[in-house]
Amino acid sequence: MRQRNVVIVGAGLVGALWARLLAQQGHRVTVLERRSDLRRTAIPGGRSINLAVSDRGWRALRLARLDEQVRPFALPMEGRMIHEPSGSTRFQPYGKPGQAIYSFHRRRLNELLLTAVEEYPNARILFEHRCVDVELETPAVLVETPTGERQRLEAEVVFGVDGAYSAVRLRMQHLEGFNYCQEYLDYGYKELTIPPRSDGAWALFPRALHIWPRHSFMLIALPNPDGSFTCTLFFPLEGELSFAALRTEEDVRHFFRSEFPDTVPLMPKLTEEFFVNPTGSLLTIRCFPWSYDGKVLLLGDAAHAIVPFYGQGMNAGFEDCVVLLEFLRQYDPDWSTAFRAFERFRKPSADAIAQLALENFVEMRDGVLHPRFQLRKKLEQYLADRYPDRFVPLYTMVTFTHMPYAEALRRGRLQERILEILLERTESESDWQAPSFQQMMEKLVEELPPCDPALLAGAVPERILEHPFGTGSG
Numbered sequence: 001m002r003q004r005n006v007v008i009v010g011a012g013l014v015g016a017l018w019a020r021l022l023a024q025q026g027h028r029v030t031v032l033e034r035r036s037d038l039r040r041t042a043i044p045g046g047r048s049i050n051l052a053v054s055d056r057g058w059r060a061l062r063l064a065r066l067d068e069q070v071r072p073f074a075l076p077m078e079g080r081m082i083h084e085p086s087g088s089t090r091f092q093p094y095g096k097p098g099q100a101i102y103s104f105h106r107r108r109l110n111e112l113l114l115t116a117v118e119e120y121p122n123a124r125i126l127f128e129h130r131c132v133d134v135e136l137e138t139p140a141v142l143v144e145t146p147t148g149e150r151q152r153l154e155a156e157v158v159f160g161v162d163g164a165y166s167a168v169r170l171r172m173q174h175l176e177g178f179n180y181c182q183e184y185l186d187y188g189y190k191e192l193t194i195p196p197r198s199d200g201a202w203a204l205f206p207r208a209l210h211i212w213p214r215h216s217f218m219l220i221a222l223p224n225p226d227g228s229f230t231c232t233l234f235f236p237l238e239g240e241l242s243f244a245a246l247r248t249e250e251d252v253r254h255f256f257r258s259e260f261p262d263t264v265p266l267m268p269k270l271t272e273e274f275f276v277n278p279t280g281s282l283l284t285i286r287c288f289p290w291s292y293d294g295k296v297l298l299l300g301d302a303a304h305a306i307v308p309f310y311g312q313g314m315n316a317g318f319e320d321c322v323v324l325l326e327f328l329r330q331y332d333p334d335w336s337t338a339f340r341a342f343e344r345f346r347k348p349s350a351d352a353i354a355q356l357a358l359e360n361f362v363e364m365r366d367g368v369l370h371p372r373f374q375l376r377k378k379l380e381q382y383l384a385d386r387y388p389d390r391f392v393p394l395y396t397m398v399t400f401t402h403m404p405y406a407e408a409l410r411r412g413r414l415q416e417r418i419l420e421i422l423l424e425r426t427e428s429e430s431d432w433q434a435p436s437f438q439q440m441m442e443k444l445v446e447e448l449p450p451c452d453p454a455l456l457a458g459a460v461p462e463r464i465l466e467h468p469f470g471t472g473s474g
Ligand SMILES: Cc1cc2nc3c(=O)[nH]c(=O)nc-3n(C[C@H](O)[C@H](O)[C@H](O)COP(=O)(O)OP(=O)(O)OC[C@H]3O[C@@H](n4cnc5c(N)ncnc54)[C@H](O)[C@@H]3O)c2cc1C
Pocket: 009, 010, 011, 012, 013, 014, 015, 016, 032, 033, 034, 035, 046, 047, 048, 050, 051, 052, 053, 129, 130, 131, 132, 161, 162, 163, 164, 165, 166, 167, 189, 232, 280, 299, 300, 301, 302, 308, 310, 311, 312, 313, 314, 315, 316, 317
């Protein structure tokens, strides 16, 4: 690849990973980050304390030669532990034995990535440097330095990886033909802590993502390496049962005692944290195009912020980097074509995971409580075991493969139809052995196209590389 002088705005998870990957390729990389250096300050690391990394994220970390380095900090979660309103629990594996998603401390991962960028002498990170504007034509970034002075930084290419409230995207929003849409959920979230037990052990089973579904809201908990759990309450912002309605410590205690009684003895600082910790907002951002004339490109949340219910926001941003690198290799030195091919290929997948994340909120807080949900999951697994080349559960496609999200959504919809038809003919599992059921099942599954192993492994289809503008959305 021809070596270039690039500026990356944002040293969050995706910006730092992208900087590392470009530095690895020998490009001269300057990263501008508005916050101070996480490694030297005590400021909070971002909007969630921990997050789940799945196979797409791991692939990107492997490409950056960091997977071995980060592995010791990752805690495997092999399934969901559902805490029913009755107090009983049930464990649902996410996939096959050995498949797991991994809980990571967001800040530690970010710190590690920053250090990984600085391993390269051709890369530098300028902290407390806020991008205030971008000249798209040049391209150049107008930066405010720690002393409040403004500087203009020219580059061959500017990458806007500055998150959901991106300053780079804001400049692009002024362009004619730039589509932009942001949608807030009328839910917010709040983080709370379950500390380790007095002997240092986890207070709940650590190899699971815990969920307390309560139809219109839910609490979840992810394990941390220090023996604690970070819990997140996803709750309406307004209304009878809402953040707005919980005004006093007694309101909070009463609410938790009635909805999540098993958690109350585990959260000694519940009321304190509830009023000190901020209430976060949840939004989806869709925009297009992501690039300007081969000079500017948006990546990560700046291009496609999603709600967190599939645990894929960062994973999708990491996957952006893997896919983009593939397109750059293919089209180098013509980055303009590479950017256009990339955004056309990637946009349908960004839209698909945005949609799936919204739908998964309903499944997590409500769907899992329905009596037929377990039967549905069992039938899904039965079909997956029986027809491994054709029927792959949607969660598996999203989490444990590299199939483009758009393809996963398309196949998921077809599979959903099959499940519905078969469930209509199911009272209990024993019905699946009936010859008429088996015949119908065979016929329905045969209509599914076989899964392309190359797609499952994340290959960019040849037809897209050959005809980059013949597919995708605009
Ligand atoms: C509650 C919650 C839970 C989540 N859980 C998961 C999960 O389990 N798994 C998962 O994959 N994803 C998860 N996500 C999504 C994930 O956090 C984001 O997708 C990810 O952080 C996006 O990374 P990014 O680098 O694109 O943006 P950010 O992390 O937002 O980083 C942007 C960076 O740009 C900097 N910046 C912003 N503006 C400027 C400027 N003007 N000048 C210079 N620098 C600037 C910021 O300081 C920041 O460092 C979760 C999100 C939330 C809200």
